[in-house]
Structure formats: C-alpha cells, structure tokens
Amino acid sequence: xxxKRVYNFNAGPAAMPxxxxxxMKDGFMEFGGMSILEISHRSKEFQAVIDEARGLLKELxxxxxxxxxxxxxxxxxxxxxxxxxxxxxxxxxxxxxxxxSKQALKEAQIVGxxxxxxxxxxxxxxxxPKASEIKPNPGTSYVHITTNNTIYGTEYxxxxxxxxxxxxxDMSSDIxxxxxxxxxxxxxxxxxxxxxxxxxxxxxxIKKDLIERNPRKIPVIFRYKTHSEKGSLYNTPPVxxxxxxxxYLRWIKEQGGVAEIERRNVRKAELLYDAIDRSDLFKGTTxxxxxxxxxxxxxxxxxxxxxxxxxxxxxxxxxxxxxxxNVGGMRASxxxxxxxxxxxxxxxxMDEFRRKS
Amino acid sequence: xxxKRVYNFNAGPAAMPxxxxxxMKDGFMEFGGMSILEISHRSKEFQAVIDEARGLLKELxxxxxxxxxxxxxxxxxxxxxxxxxxxxxxxxxxxxxxxxSKQALKEAQIVGxxxxxxxxxxxxxxxxPKASEIKPNPGTSYVHITTNNTIYGTEYxxxxxxxxxxxxxDMSSDIxxxxxxxxxxxxxxxxxxxxxxxxxxxxxxIKKDLIERNPRKIPVIFRYKTHSEKGSLYNTPPVxxxxxxxxYLRWIKEQGGVAEIERRNVRKAELLYDAIDRSDLFKGTTxxxxxxxxxxxxxxxxxxxxxxxxxxxxxxxxxxxxxxxNVGGMRASxxxxxxxxxxxxxxxxMDEFRRKS
Numbered sequence: 001x002x003x004k005r006v007y008n009f010n011a012g013p014a015a016m017p018x019x020x021x022x023x024m025k026d027g028f029m030e031f032g033g034m035s036i037l038e039i040s041h042r043s044k045e046f047q048a049v050i051d052e053a054r055g056l057l058k059e060l061x062x063x064x065x066x067x068x069x070x071x072x073x074x075x076x077x078x079x080x081x082x083x084x085x086x087x088x089x090x091x092x093x094x095x096x097x098x099x100x101s102k103q104a105l106k107e108a109q110i111v112g113x114x115x116x117x118x119x120x121x122x123x124x125x126x127x128x129p130k131a132s133e134i135k136p137n138p139g140t141s142y143v144h145i146t147t148n149n150t151i152y153g154t155e156y157x158x159x160x161x162x163x164x165x166x167x168x169x170d171m172s173s174d175i176x177x178x179x180x181x182x183x184x185x186x187x188x189x190x191x192x193x194x195x196x197x198x199x200x201x202x203x204x205x206i207k208k209d210l211i212e213r214n215p216r217k218i219p220v221i222f223r224y225k226t227h228s229e230k231g232s233l234y235n236t237p238p239v240x241x242x243x244x245x246x247x248y249l250r251w252i253k254e255q256g257g258v259a260e261i262e263r264r265n266v267r268k269a270e271l272l273y274d275a276i277d278r279s280d281l282f283k284g285t286t287x288x289x290x291x292x293x294x295x296x297x298x299x300x301x302x303x304x305x306x307x308x309x310x311x312x313x314x315x316x317x318x319x320x321x322x323x324x325x326n327v328g329g330m331r332a333s334x335x336x337x338x339x340x341x342x343x344x345x346x347x348x349x350m351d352e353f354r355r356k357s
Numbered sequence: 358x359x360x361k362r363v364y365n366f367n368a369g370p371a372a373m374p375x376x377x378x379x380x381m382k383d384g385f386m387e388f389g390g391m392s393i394l395e396i397s398h399r400s401k402e403f404q405a406v407i408d409e410a411r412g413l414l415k416e417l418x419x420x421x422x423x424x425x426x427x428x429x430x431x432x433x434x435x436x437x438x439x440x441x442x443x444x445x446x447x448x449x450x451x452x453x454x455x456x457x458s459k460q461a462l463k464e465a466q467i468v469g470x471x472x473x474x475x476x477x478x479x480x481x482x483x484x485x486p487k488a489s490e491i492k493p494n495p496g497t498s499y500v501h502i503t504t505n506n507t508i509y510g511t512e513y514x515x516x517x518x519x520x521x522x523x524x525x526x527d528m529s530s531d532i533x534x535x536x537x538x539x540x541x542x543x544x545x546x547x548x549x550x551x552x553x554x555x556x557x558x559x560x561x562x563i564k565k566d567l568i569e570r571n572p573r574k575i576p577v578i579f580r581y582k583t584h585s586e587k588g589s590l591y592n593t594p595p596v597x598x599x600x601x602x603x604x605y606l607r608w609i610k611e612q613g614g615v616a617e618i619e620r621r622n623v624r625k626a627e628l629l630y631d632a633i634d635r636s637d638l639f640k641g642t643t644x645x646x647x648x649x650x651x652x653x654x655x656x657x658x659x660x661x662x663x664x665x666x667x668x669x670x671x672x673x674x675x676x677x678x679x680x681x682x683n684v685g686g687m688r689a690s691x692x693x694x695x696x697x698x699x700x701x702x703x704x705x706x707m708d709e710f711r712r713k714s
Contacts, residue, residue, distance in 0.1 A: 013396060034362070035378050038371060075592050106577065107578065221434050235434035
C-alpha cells in the first residue's frame, strides 16, 4: 500500500486484518479467469466459498448439530423484524440495555406485543443485568438480549438461564470475540462488519426446531425456513461480502481460533481500562462488572478537552475514537482485528495527554 | 492478472468491466490509511461514495426530481415482498411473463390479493404483451411488470400506458442497458449484479408520492419511507458493493453514457441473433418482437449436441452459456460489461460448430 495504515478504532464497519485485505487484493480477480464479483452464485467455485465460510463459523463458534447457520442480508436491523415475524407467538420478552435493544423492541412492537422484562435505562445503560435478574414470563415465545452494547460499552459475562424458553441474542458487536456456549441460545444474529468481515452479510445461527416455528403469514423471503432449506442460496447472496468474511474466518483460525482471539481481546481491554483507571483525568462510564471488551467508552471533564483529545489523536493516526452522538466523550472499539500495537498507541497518547494537561 | 480472462456469459452475477476491477484492486485499500471495507458508513469518505453513486444513477438513468433513488439490500427477491407491503391497498395487477414475475406474484399473494391481468404462460413465455394488451383494473394499486425475463429471454420494447395507476417494474436484468423514460414508472427496482455492479446492493427508484403510501403496519426496516428519509443510511449499507457499483457507473459514464451502452447492446444482440438465424442448426426460442438483448436463449436439436456445444465452448474459454434448468438449451447473457469481442468469439464458435456438425 502506498499510504500508511492508521490505528482504526471505528465502531463498525471497522478494522480488518491487514493479511485479509492483502489476500483479497491478491485473490479476488483469480476465479478461473473471472473475479469473485463475476462468478455465478450457483457455481461450484462459489459453493466452495460459502461452504467454507459456514464450516469455519461452525468450527470456530462451536455450533452444535442442533443449530443451522444462515448467511443473510440486511444486518441486525433486519433481524430486529425477522425474529418476531418468525418466532413471536403471543408475546416475547425483551431485555433493554441500550439503543439497539430498544430498536429491536420497536420492530417487535410493530409485529406483535412484546414485553419489557428488564431495563437498565434508569441507570443510563451503565450495566447489564445479572443472570438472576432475568425471569421469563410464563408462555413467552423467547427472551431477547443484546450481548454487547456498542454505544454504551457494556457486555454480558453471564447469560440468563431461560430454561425451555429460547434465548435470542443480538451479538452484532461481540460475536467470535470470545467463546460462548451456542447450545444455550435459540437464535444468535450478527452483522459481519465488526468482528468477522465487511458490511453486507449477516450471520444467523438458529436452533433447528425454531426454523419450523411460523406463527404468521410472512413473505417467503423473510422466513428462516426458506434460507435454511436453500442453504442460504434462495436468492443471490452478497457474494463479495461472504468471500471476504471467509478470508477473515480463515485468519481467525490461523491465529489459534476463538480461544486465542479472546485472550488477545482480554489483554487489549485490560490495557485500555488500566490507562483509564490509572488516570484521574479520564473516566469510564460503565459499572466495572459490565465493562465491554469491545467498545470502551470514556470521558474527559470538558467538551473542550474532548475535542482536543480527539483532534490530537488524529494527528497521531489514531482514528474512530469519537463517542457516539447519544453519549459523547470517547469510544474505542477493540474488535478482533484491532492490534495490541494500536491499543498501545492509544494508551501511550492518553498518558501523554494526561501529563500535558 | 496471472490468469487469462474468459468470455463470461453468466446470467448474474455476471461479467464486470476489466477497468472497474482494476480500479477496485488499485483503490480499495486506499481510503485515508484504511480500506473501503474498514471505513465508517457515517464517514465523509463513504458519504462521498454513496452521493456519487446516487448522483450517477440519477444522471445516467435520467431520474426526474419527482423520484427518489434508494440503495437497499436483499435483491429483487426482497422487493417482491416490499413492493406489496408498501404499495398494495386492496389489490394490485400483475403481468406474468416468466419465472420472476410469478415469484413477485407469490409474495404479493402472501401480503394481499393481487390479480393477474395478463400472462403469456400458455405460450411458454415466448413473448411479452403489447402495450395495448395491458388494461389495469379500476382502483388497482399498481401494475407490476418484469421488463426483461432473464430465464425465457424476452424483453419489453413498449411499456403499457397505465394512466394514473403507478407502473412498477422489475428491471433487474435490463436496468441501464438502454434509455427508458423513468417518469413513466412509479417504481423501478433492480439488483445490481447484472448490469451495474456486484451482488449485494439493490437499486430502487421510486416516485416521491408513493413513498408516503403505507397501507399496513410494517416493520420500519421494510418501509421505503425509512430509507428515503435517511438517504439510504438508516442501517449499515453494503459498503463494498456500493463502492464497486459507483466505479461501474463511472465507467458507464466514461463510455458515453447509456446511449452508447445501448448502441453496443443493440449491436451485440444483432450479432448473436444473426448467428442463430443464419443457421438451420440453432434455433431461437422467443418471438422476434420480444427478443431480449440481455439474455439470448437458443437451442440445438438434441441434448447430446447441447452438451457437446457447451463443453466445446468451455475449451475455448466461453463460459456461462448453459441454459437455465427450467428451459434447457443455451443462454448467453450480454449485459453491459460483455464485450463485442466476447460475442464474436461465441458466434465464431457457433459457425464452426455448425460447419462441423
């Protein structure tokens, strides 16, 4: 590349491993005299790509045979609607831990009559519930949670035990960042653009018995069953996004799989939270037990200092750290492809900024 | 590239201009120290990409100010559902000219009670209707047509006059292949993967007064109004697909715009139909007045000859010419990026095959 790479802390779409980008550059035009953008989605070449992508997801996430893996379009925002369209019979329970949980709830309210069983809104979304705080309503269709809250910087470290009620999780911002027990979930969904690929493809892991559930008459394109039966090739898939996701998943495997990725993510988050905690200038905004390893929010005492910090960071090639407009301050997203080197550049700059303040 | 380019007649995803692929290769990693896959969809860099893509669509298609341009996900298959969800009040009229019209009808039947006002199924979809054959029902919400039938190889050369009833058109396989008068359409939709880009992004051109129509309670994500109000950035868009589409649209403009593209498409189709017509071995499958310039279907007398023809073509680097499983025989798709050189390679091979038979 002709230009120097920046330290990219974008909240998503986000940093990709340089190795994945290089492989894309070297490989995308070399598909039997065509580029990956020109091959048929019905070709054996693309079948090999999608098979490998789904196989790697199964292996890396540890998806049991009780669950199917679908590759869809429309991001988490479309899943906010598809989940209740496909799974809500009567009512469903929603746990509200931030902006995106609320968005999921809003779509469910259009489809039916979901219930909010827990919210941390009065605490400004500074924490997620303990497992023991979540009690499903009798007869509810599912319990919906958001495992990581991108805007508010909180993350679940224990998941509610919902018994026979399927647990549905929006994992858009922490999928594949750590080991989870997929068998405890009825449905997991995530846009690829934070931890495993580019925007344009959405991963849905769904327990097979839920695929059959269909309480209402919905268009064929919005049924999980359709995409399950057709191996995610009911309609033309986002070929290039799936291809790059496959390259990214290969890279995760090469690094040592999710165990090693998690180890790095723990380390990166520790480095940044330590830099916040050792300072009396920077402040974290969330309860320690709920601190996200993916999106780390912190604030400075004044808006002037905030602006100065963000501008000074940019000069050092540290980008994407401005907080979400809903909360202000700073947010650094430390997804899988963000290197320890990048985190050290940020913490070094924070220490320097503090000394000069 | 290390490998020789083949002559690619795929039905979609399909051939892309080599220049566009080269520009993608040279440019996709160079977005201010990031790649296009890593930048935020809220960044000014991506705003410039989506603005240019929509601006070029407006200019090249001649979209009047009465219409808005949306860039969505899910392809035509998702539009089959979104069109009736957003626009069908009471009933809507469908014109059936092939497999994809029928698919559009099926989704509309789930949403409401559409009516078939014309079908060429009894003629095995070998033609499209004349404008005078289409009479909308009184009070219908819209008339839906498929302007080019990818599988059966037919195309409209005159569009029905539906008066005050909005004309809705699936233009997935002929958008930007020829000049059309957009003002005559209420809504046009097309996946990008045939004539203007890679799979993963869907173009919707909609008359602004139709954006306000919303006869039923539908999820926010499926409302045209949502995407119109947010400039197609309501949720994370398929960034890489939009970027490559922008590069493709630039290329179309550089070639001389749609007028020049249409001239080439007319010429390419003439070359291939002439090769069919001058032979008593190959036969076209459609009525001459309805012959598609995009997808040219032709047959040989026996399955053995068909297999031999397709296999022999592959040896000469001519790929993607096997007919759709519904109709058999051969199909060559001559989308915008297919060169005259490719068509001459095919017709040369056809002449040679005929002489040897």
